[in-house]
Amino acid sequence: MTISIWRYSHLTLAVSSFVFILLASVTGIILAFQPISEQLQPYKVSNFESITLAETISNLKAEYPEVLDVQVDANQFVLASVITKNGESLQGYINPKTAQILGDKIEVSKFFKWVTNFHRSLFLKSIGRFFVGLCSFLLFLITISGTVLILKRQGALKKFFSKIVNENFNQYWHVVLGRLSLIPILILTITGVYLSLEKFDVLPKNTITHTIDFENLSEIPKRNIQEIPVFKNTKLAQVKSIEFPFSEDVEDYYTISLKDREIVVNQFNGEILSQKQTPLTTVFSNLSLNLHTGKGSILWSLILAIASVNILFFIYSGFAMTLKRRKSKLKNKYKKDACSYVILVGSENGNTVPFANQLQQQLLKAGKTVYCTELNNYTTYSKATHFIIMTSTYGEGEAPTNANTFLERLKTVKQRQEISYSVVGFGSLAYPDFCKFAFDVDAEMQQQFTQELPVFTINDKSVTAFEEWLSLWNTNRKLPISISKEKLAAKPKLNNTLTVVDKTKAEAHPDQTFIINLKPKGNTFTSGDLLAIYPKNDYRERLYSIGKVNKNVQLSVKLHENGLGSGFLETLNKGDHFKARIVKNTAFHFPKKASKVILIANGTGIAPFLGMLDQNTKHTETHLYYGLRQNSSFNLYRAALKEAQNKKQLSKLHLAFSQQSPKTYVQDLLQRDALQIADALKNNAVIMICGSLAMQKDVLAVLNTITTQHLNQPLSAFTKQIKTDCY
Numbered sequence: 001m002t003i004s005i006w007r008y009s010h011l012t013l014a015v016s017s018f019v020f021i022l023l024a025s026v027t028g029i030i031l032a033f034q035p036i037s038e039q040l041q042p043y044k045v046s047n048f049e050s051i052t053l054a055e056t057i058s059n060l061k062a063e064y065p066e067v068l069d070v071q072v073d074a075n076q077f078v079l080a081s082v083i084t085k086n087g088e089s090l091q092g093y094i095n096p097k098t099a100q101i102l103g104d105k106i107e108v109s110k111f112f113k114w115v116t117n118f119h120r121s122l123f124l125k126s127i128g129r130f131f132v133g134l135c136s137f138l139l140f141l142i143t144i145s146g147t148v149l150i151l152k153r154q155g156a157l158k159k160f161f162s163k164i165v166n167e168n169f170n171q172y173w174h175v176v177l178g179r180l181s182l183i184p185i186l187i188l189t190i191t192g193v194y195l196s197l198e199k200f201d202v203l204p205k206n207t208i209t210h211t212i213d214f215e216n217l218s219e220i221p222k223r224n225i226q227e228i229p230v231f232k233n234t235k236l237a238q239v240k241s242i243e244f245p246f247s248e249d250v251e252d253y254y255t256i257s258l259k260d261r262e263i264v265v266n267q268f269n270g271e272i273l274s275q276k277q278t279p280l281t282t283v284f285s286n287l288s289l290n291l292h293t294g295k296g297s298i299l300w301s302l303i304l305a306i307a308s309v310n311i312l313f314f315i316y317s318g319f320a321m322t323l324k325r326r327k328s329k330l331k332n333k334y335k336k337d338a339c340s341y342v343i344l345v346g347s348e349n350g351n352t353v354p355f356a357n358q359l360q361q362q363l364l365k366a367g368k369t370v371y372c373t374e375l376n377n378y379t380t381y382s383k384a385t386h387f388i389i390m391t392s393t394y395g396e397g398e399a400p401t402n403a404n405t406f407l408e409r410l411k412t413v414k415q416r417q418e419i420s421y422s423v424v425g426f427g428s429l430a431y432p433d434f435c436k437f438a439f440d441v442d443a444e445m446q447q448q449f450t451q452e453l454p455v456f457t458i459n460d461k462s463v464t465a466f467e468e469w470l471s472l473w474n475t476n477r478k479l480p481i482s483i484s485k486e487k488l489a490a491k492p493k494l495n496n497t498l499t500v501v502d503k504t505k506a507e508a509h510p511d512q513t514f515i516i517n518l519k520p521k522g523n524t525f526t527s528g529d530l531l532a533i534y535p536k537n538d539y540r541e542r543l544y545s546i547g548k549v550n551k552n553v554q555l556s557v558k559l560h561e562n563g564l565g566s567g568f569l570e571t572l573n574k575g576d577h578f579k580a581r582i583v584k585n586t587a588f589h590f591p592k593k594a595s596k597v598i599l600i601a602n603g604t605g606i607a608p609f610l611g612m613l614d615q616n617t618k619h620t621e622t623h624l625y626y627g628l629r630q631n632s633s634f635n636l637y638r639a640a641l642k643e644a645q646n647k648k649q650l651s652k653l654h655l656a657f658s659q660q661s662p663k664t665y666v667q668d669l670l671q672r673d674a675l676q677i678a679d680a681l682k683n684n685a686v687i688m689i690c691g692s693l694a695m696q697k698d699v700l701a702v703l704n705t706i707t708t709q710h711l712n713q714p715l716s717a718f719t720k721q722i723k724t725d726c727y
């Protein structure tokens, strides 16, 4: 079944039962405190587990002239009904070690009785009971469909509990709490259904009847209670109730109900007269009651209370997510065959839709005819001249639900006219397959249409990045489109405060470059992750590649004229602090296992590599190809790289100077070392590239020549071994 059907079922079940579930959860939370308040009473004696039945019965018989019965409840409180020496009839909790009365039987308060009644039947008697039972069953189905949705989201059963990226409060906690309360909620619902079925007499009722051979009852050998084997060998903890013999007639006996069976014992010689297993329905019934109410365990009662609070949160967050999805509807002014621009959207949770809506509105304002639809609706567009595909990636590099049949449709639906296209990928660097679906779409589109711009990727809904794409696209299309950032920009989630440890001076460097070391809060980042800063405290974001050096965040920054990010960082002084966001960039971490690592950088692209070399304490063979303008540009990094070489954390350094004669670029050095590079790639080496996009393009072209010439394969055969982070 597809994810949308599961999601639809999950939602429909929730909508149809949420009022009942809401009421049952609120009352359930209150009721969880009843067993807790009971258990806090001081009626359980110490070392209860070691007390025997023999000890209890003989103590009671010694203390009271007549004992009617004894019950041991889920709290291990022992309740006895006795007649005292004064002839008074008494029911209360006793200490089985002394037979002394500890207190009166606890009566459930009127308030708890009222809430219990409401919880069971909503005061609607049988009809109410039926609905409560039904809703328990529906909640069971909601839990199952929710589990399937989590499984689909996580991609595999073994990943059920693996880490979840926190992109959205409601979504994140819906899944995290859903996983944590899965078992308690399943137990609550199954036991709830069982208890309801029991009330409707649907389950078979088995009562125990004993057949006793009254003819052969004997009073001899007369045994003391303490010497009767079954009493000696049975612990009180196993007992549920004891019915004492009515009189001293041999035909009256002890009936002892244990957890798994019921026995009848001759009161004189201790012979077991009959023994019957407890029926399974009774075992389940007791188990269901204890599990559903939390009787007998403060911990379980608390777990049930927390699970019920979570259910309330699921109702809220589930509806909040649904509303958000609904709000992100696509609307059109023109019919599909009347438009020259077609925006095709792929979105799982609606985050990409506002970007598409903005672009559509602004294009309409500019007098263009635009049609906007989901990728799965792809069909013919008789007047289209340009497609803009805006799609997120979901699961593990897969298509979002409303785009999962697009690639198939693309093969069958044929357009009649020439069409150009641009793909904008929305994704998150926290996932290894960053914007993969956008790249898959682009590869297929290239077969039929003209690519106008290479795939443009947008991390974490960055409005700044979208503006960058728009500016490139505007230039190409000769359009003046600008978007309303306020409508798109979500408040950035600043997750760290960084303090300046030290900073070099930009003016001391020939290329106006400086290194800044920042002390973050916590240690949960690594080299290759990104630091997102918001210099003007608005939506404008600037990203820097992090090198983790001495547990600090180290950035290498080139000061640009009027540069928003570089200007802000340049004005900071030692001790200053500011809030920012550390963005995980799992796709650009130093490989844990690799025969060899080849790092390629130019300019400030060295930043993450300085950290990776500092962290390369396993001495993985690592080569660095580094392009700078001139020898003096290298002064800033000389000491750190020398130290890395001395510590054998950098095996070899290859420098290229582009403004010194002979002018050399990193790709020239790669070409020079073509044989070693080919050999390394063949032996599973990893190549990491960081720096300018122009350098990346040239380097990839040279690498492709190397693999084609020396390994008879294009570079695309080695994609898994190439990691890039260029800007």
Ligand SMILES: Cc1cc2nc3c(=O)[nH]c(=O)nc-3n(C[C@H](O)[C@H](O)[C@H](O)COP(=O)(O)O)c2cc1C
Residues within 6 Å of the ligand: 153, 154, 167, 346, 347, 348, 349, 350, 351, 352, 353, 392, 393, 394, 395, 396, 397, 398, 400, 426, 427, 428, 429, 431, 432, 433, 434, 435, 436, 460, 461
């Ligand atoms: C369960 C899940 C899996 C994701 N998998 C990826 C992924 O493999 N690659 C990626 O770049 N982004 C991934 N993302 C991030 C989304 O693509 C990103 O948040 C996007 O902005 C969501 O837009 P949408 O709500 O329109 O689908 C994933 C998000 C979620 C919730």
